[in-house]
Amino acid sequence: MLKVEVDRTQCQNFGQCVVEAPNVFRLNSRDEMEYTPDVEDAELDNVEAAVDVCPMQAISLALGR
Numbered sequence: 262m263l264k265v266e267v268d269r270t271q272c273q274n275f276g277q278c279v280v281e282a283p284n285v286f287r288l289n290s291r292d293e294m295e296y297t298p299d300v301e302d303a304e305l306d307n308v309e310a311a312v313d314v315c316p317m318q319a320i321s322l323a324l325g326r
């Protein structure tokens with residue numbers, strides 16, 4: 262499992278992460294980003310892409326067990 266965390270003080274709800282990893286990140290009806298913190302390993306590439314693309318560098322990723 263992967264552990265995803267978003268620094269809410271940094272996130273500006275731009276939504277680029279949603280494009281890269283739609284199974285992990287989503288925008289709710291108020292256009293606020295929501296995410297799933299515990300993610301299957303199969304999402305690694307997508308989450309890494311989201312980390313890279315986030316303009317606020319708000320996403321961190323840890324390899325869980």
Ligand code: SF4
Pocket residue numbers: 267271272273274275276277278279286294314315316317318319320
């Ligand atoms: S890309 Fe970064 S700033 Fe944008 S919604 Fe995702 S976590 Fe927030």
